[in-house]
Amino acid sequence: MAPPRNERIFEPNASIVLVGCRGAGKRTLGFMGALHLRRRLVTEDHYFEKVTGLTRGQYLAKHGRELFARQNINVFKRMLDMNRTGCIIECGMASLSDEAQDVLREYARTHPVVYIHREKEQIAKLMDAADAQQLLEADRTHRNCSNFEYFNLYDPSPSSAPSSGGTSGTSTPINGEQPGPSKLLCVQEDFARFLDIITGRGATKAWLESPFSVAAIPPEYRSYSYALRLRLSYLMDMDLEWEDFEAKGDCVELIIDHWPDDLCGVIARQVALIRRKLGVPIIYHVEEDPRGERRRPPEEKNAMDSELLELGLRLGVDYISVDLQRDEALVHRVLQRRGRSKVIGNYWYMGLHALPWPDERQMENYRRAQALGCDVVRLVRFCTNDSPVELLEDFKRRVQETIPDPKPPLVAYDISVLGVRTPLQTRILGPVKHPDMENDRDHLATVSNTPQCIEMLFRQFLLDPLQFYVLGANVSYSLSPAMHHAAYDSSLMPHTFQAVVCSTLDSLNQICSADTFGGACLTAxxxxxxxxxxxxxxxxxxxIGAVNVLLPLRGRTSAILDHANSRNKAGPVREFFGDNTDWSSILTCLRRAISPRNHVQPSRTTGLVIGAGGMARAAIYALYQLGCRNIFIYNRTVSHADAVARHFNEWAASQAAAVAAAATANGTANGGGGGGSPGMNAASPSKDVCHVLPSLTTPWPRNYQLPTMVISCVPATSVDSNPPADFVMPLDWLRSPTGGVVVELAYEPLVTPLVAQMRAVRANMCPSWVVVDGLEVVAEMAIEAFELMTGRLAPKRLMKEVCRKTWEGQQQQRRRGLP
Structure with missing residues (x-):
């Protein structure tokens, strides 16, 4: 039995088309997508003017409505045909015509065509009520000519900006104010995650860049993973806040068990909320018998299920869950339309006479799921104390020993009237719930939560208590131990974390070679x-040329996945793995504080880095990853700044050459017909991205905009020829009319001379500057280090609270003269 051909796998460089109603945010998303994927942005308005020499309004006034309509569709067809690769194409009002939608349906056979929509109330605010109603009615037809959809979520909550791991945070108060995060940040990260899923580059990119990151290893390939089950019926009337679900599961299983009005819109919004609030992979499951719904004839039920499963695939969920006992045509349709979504093939036996594990039909179920091309096989059966755990273990052993490779990962467990049998019988994708959720919210399916499951693994000696450290010459007052211990307590992990002063590689090696060494944060x-x-x-x-997180490699083989899954286990250390989270912590803080007015434009935006040490290198890399291509460096010792600039200019040139070669190979180097936005051409000529300012009296170069992102990487004391922490900026460098962001990495003291200076600048020159203090950055570093070291999602909100409270406690001790 061969699996059906996947109809929605497109060429990696196939252009992505955005369609939708006016006011849905296509232009903004197009710009974000082009920047994220390093593609050209082609907009319908700009392309029309490029081809005809007139704007739409001018053409309509000159030639009349009938000729305009014909030219409009001709230009639309040409735009799609001439930009088939390497682009993000934003469609305007022409996509509402029947002829254009016929073209789009054909285009969708070979390209992703994404329907962008959002809350009706938000669109209605942008236009007259009558116009809004008419447009929204016409907008529904976009579902019929697209193969994906993205819900552009409006989130009014004040703490909606996610960090790199997908949770929320805010900038540092200045002068008693609490600047809100940029709403565009939320959309940017959501849409980037969506594009990574539909193009298939997300997990691969994360794995190649940092294989120990939580995002790099799919839940089914981790040593232990848990699926937080959330029912649509519950989400419609939640009695918990989204923040309460943070770090409660490695992924979320969204169970469609309810059919409210505007079902497609409701589901699309809930998928968007899960992505934004929790930032974890989504398993999309359509329940066979939804609560409160009348029983329908099989044909009607299959049609409804097919529509709902298709919706999940259109939304680009990470996993689609399919019951293989359902209608054969329905299963076949999902497998044909799966795209980049992974398929979990299920066999559920929920009655009193459930198929026992020794029955050969269970093996046949697994073989069928394997033959159909399922990525994961899930077998679940109801039992009444008639199934010793040894029977299930024997079944798993038979699968492992008798089924030929490649074998999809197996999820298999028993349930009873009390829920899932504990301890959990499945190592991966174990079903869990929030401890404060009522059991009947999930039909008695789960009784455990993730921290309890993790604690059980330590009690069973499947995982080991380990020792973690922050190591360096000046770590006595490090805030890391308090944050990590709070995270261990929250996750019920019996690890320890210490700050140890050491300054030689020999002493470092002695600490890190212990059998119980779990990992270390490194400083100077x-x-x-x-x-x-x-x-x-x-x-x-x-x-970057620097490491700030050190991990032991204990895998039994040389495979990185084996080493990654050996975290939380003691034993001899084979080698060490080095990573850098300084840059990503800085990047997160920058994104959180950048205002929409100062969004990064590669050809225009300017950044400034103070210092030339390891943190300065991380800051430059963060600016580059954010899209900034004009980066200035000031350091007291100019030769050090020159060396850092040369390092990154050589690297950036190699990157540009590789992108240009790839673009040429795909025929997109010259733009494929014009209409691209400035700065969006992936094959634009390379130039130096880093420049050195030789002194504080140097006037700001006239050919560059004033900096809107400033990162001060100077330590509390003078080290390695860096300027000391009493550094202040020349006022002429701070005259950006739109303000910007200053990230101060030092936090001893928290109000450095630069922070004090920025308060004065806000009061007297430009109130639009935002300052991010060192506590924000150090908290992000601890969060990422926790995830790298343990392989578990961090309780981010808790760690940030502990960071600031611990610092305040240290300040009180110092004021009292206590050590």
Whole structure:
């Protein structure tokens, strides 16, 4: 039995088309998508003017409505045909015509065509009520000519900006104010995640860059993973806040068990909320018998199920869950339309006479799921104390020993009237719920929550208590131990975390070679010095030339996945892995504080980095990853700044050459017909991205905009020829009319001279500047280090609270003269 051909796998460089109603946000999303994928942005309005020499309004006034309509559709067809690769194409009102939608349906056979929609109330605010109603009615036809859809969520909550891991945070108060995060950040990260899923580049990119990151290893390939079950009926009337679900599961299983009015819109919004609030993979499951729904004839039920499953695939969910006992045509349709979504093939036996594990039909079920091309096989049966756990273990052993490779991962467990049998019988994708949710909210399916499951693994000696550290010459007052211990307590993990002062590689090696060593955060003098001694490093650490997180490699084989799944286990250390989270922590803080007015434009936006040490390297890399291509460096010792600038200019040139070669190979180097937005051409000529300012009296270069992103990487004391922490900026460098963001990495003291200066600048020159203090950055570093070291999602909100409270406690002790 061969699996059906997947109809929605497109060429990696196939252009992506955005369609939808006016006011849905297509132009903004198009710009974000082009920047994220390094593609050209082609807009219908700009392309029409490029081809005809007139704007739409001018053409209509000159030639009349009938000729305009004909030219409009001709230009529309040409735009799609001439830009088939390497583009994000934003369609305007022409996509509402029948002829254009016929073209789009054909285009969708070979290209992703994404329907962008949002809350009706938000669109109605942008136009007259009558116009809004008419447009929204016509907008529904976009579902019929597209193969994906993205719900552009409006989120009014004040803490909606996700960090790199998908949770929320805010900028630092200045002068008693609390600046809100940029709403565009939320959309940017959501849409980037969506594009990564539909293009298939997300997990691969994360794995290549940092294989120990939580995002790099899919839940089914982790040593242990848990699926947080959330029912649509519950989400419609939640009695918990989204923040309560943080770090409660490695993924979310969204169960469609309810059919409310505007069902497609409701589901699309809930998928968008899960992505934004929790930032974890989504398993989409359509329940066979929804609550409160009348029983329908099989044909009607299959049609409804097919529509709902198709919706999940259109929304680009990570996993689609399919009951293989359902209608054969329905299963076949899902497998044909799966795209990049992984398929979980299910066999559920819920009655009193459930198929026992020793029955050969269970093996046949697994073989069929394997033959159909399922990525994961899930077998669940109801039992009444008539199925010893040994029977299930024997079944798993038979699958492992008798089924030929490649074998899809197996999820198999018993349930009873009390829920899932505990301890959980499945190692991966174990079903869990929030401890404060009522059991009847999930039909008695789950009784455990993730921390309890993790605690059980330690009690069974499947995982080991380990020792973690922050190591360096000046770590006595580090805030990391308090944050990590709070995270361990929250996750019920019996690890320890210590700050140990050491300054030689010999002393570092002695600590890190212990059988119970779990990992370490590194500070000066180790970040650069340790690089030559590491055989395995992340892509980020290699580019930056510095490491701040050190992990032991204990895998039984040389495979990185084996090493990654050996976290939380003691034993001899084979080698070490080095990563860098300094850059991503800085990046997160920048994104959180950038205003919409100062969104990054590669050809225009300017960044400034103060310093030339390891943190300055991370800051430059963060600016580059954000899209900034005009980066200035100031350092007291100019030769050090020159060396750092040369390092990144050489690397950036190699990147540009690789992108240009790829673009040429795909026939997109010259833009494929014009209509692209400035700065969006992936094959634009390379130039230096880093420049050195030789002194504080140097006037700001006239050919560059004033900086809107400033990162101060100077330590509390003068180290390695960096300027000391009493550094202040020349006022002429701070005259950006739109303000910007200043990230101060030092936090001893928290109000450095630069922070004090920025308060004065806000009061007297430009109130639009936002300052991010060092506590924000150090909290992000601890969060990412926790996830790298343990392989578990961090309780981000808790760690941030502990960071600030611990710092305040240290300040009180110092004021009292206590050590």
């Amino acid at each position: 003098p180790f970040k650069v010095a340790i690089m030559p001694h590491l055989k395995v490093k992340s892509h980020h650490a290699t580019v």
